Amino acid sequence: xxxxxxxxxxxxxxxxxxxxxxxxxxxxxxxxxxxxxxxxxxxxxxxxxxxxxxxxxxxxxxxxxxxxxxxxxxxxxxxxxxxxxxxxxxxxxxxxxxxxxxxxxxxxxxxxxxxxxxxxxxxxxxxxxxxxxxxxxxxxxxxxxxxxxxxxxxxxxxxxxxxxxxxxxxxxxxxxxxxx
Numbered sequence: 001x002x003x004x005x006x007x008x009x010x011x012x013x014x015x016x017x018x019x020x021x022x023x024x025x026x027x028x029x030x031x032x033x034x035x036x037x038x039x040x041x042x043x044x045x046x047x048x049x050x051x052x053x054x055x056x057x058x059x060x061x062x063x064x065x066x067x068x069x070x071x072x073x074x075x076x077x078x079x080x081x082x083x084x085x086x087x088x089x090x091x092x093x094x095x096x097x098x099x100x101x102x103x104x105x106x107x108x109x110x111x112x113x114x115x116x117x118x119x120x121x122x123x124x125x126x127x128x129x130x131x132x133x134x135x136x137x138x139x140x141x142x143x144x145x146x147x148x149x150x151x152x153x154x155x156x157x158x159x160x161x162x163x164x165x166x167x168x169x170x171x172x173x174x175x176x177x178x179x180x
Contacts, residue, residue, distance in 0.1 A: 001067035001094060003057055003087075004075025005029030008040030008050065014071075015047045028067070030055045058086055062093035070095040073102045077137040085150040092151050092170070099154070099170040102161075104138030110164035111135045135164070144168055 002011050011027045018025040029052045031037050037052045044050045057075075070091050076084060091099050104110070114135050118128040141158060144166055148156040154170040161167050 001065070001070045002027065002029045003070060003072040003091065004078070005031045005040060005052065006033075006036050006074075008044050008052065010071060010073050011040075011050050012044060012047060015049050018049075025049055027051070028053060028065075030057065030060075032056050057090070058083060060087075060090045060094065062090060065094055066096065067094055068097045070099045071102075072099070074104065074134075076101055076103045077134055077139065081143075084147055088147060088151055092154060092172075095170075096172065098172060099168075101168040101170075102165055103168075104134055105160065105164040105166055106136060106138035106140055107164060110138070113164075138164070139166060141166065 002008075002014075005011060008029050011029050014027055015025065027047075027050045029037070029040055029050065031040070031052070032054060034054055037054055040052050044052075057079075072091070079087065111132065114131050118131055122128050122131065141160070144158050145156075148154075148158070148168075148170075151170065153173055155173055157169045157171075159167050159169075
């Protein structure tokens with residue numbers, strides 16, 4: 001289950017990996033932007049294992065949608081801080097095994113590097129502006145740790161990755177206990 005799936009890029013990567021490894025997967029992309037979902041459906045025409053749904057992350061019905069693993073890539077920074085615990089709680093109800101969130105690190109270095117990078121490589125003013133806004137709305141590790149406190153039923157691992165990102169992996173404690 002990919003929350004904030006955008007154009008479906010991550011789900012296609014998951015489907016390609018699963019095919020190579022011989023796994024059968026059913027992938028669902030959730031997004032609120034119908035234009036993005038239309039692009040995703042067209043780009044995923046050769047992937048029958050992927051479906052897309054228009055849904056507001058904040059009003060999900062966990063009893064209607066379950067998954068083993070939930071991913072959320074570059075989506076969390078689009079929400080207000082007070083909304084994040086709401087959807088994290090929803091995510092925990094949806095995911096049987098775990099959750100992987102990949103989002104931006106907020107830092108002055110990332111901001112200034114993006115300004116330089118975008119001046120050379122990003123063509124439109126709106127894309128430059130949106131990129132800078134996204135970096136400003138990213139997260140610090142202490143902020144992610146504070147959000148993690150709202151999910152004591154999960155085991156949390158938050159790591160910095162190159163290109164000023166954090167990967168936050170949450171595993172259900174019931175799963176961790178099985179393998180220990």
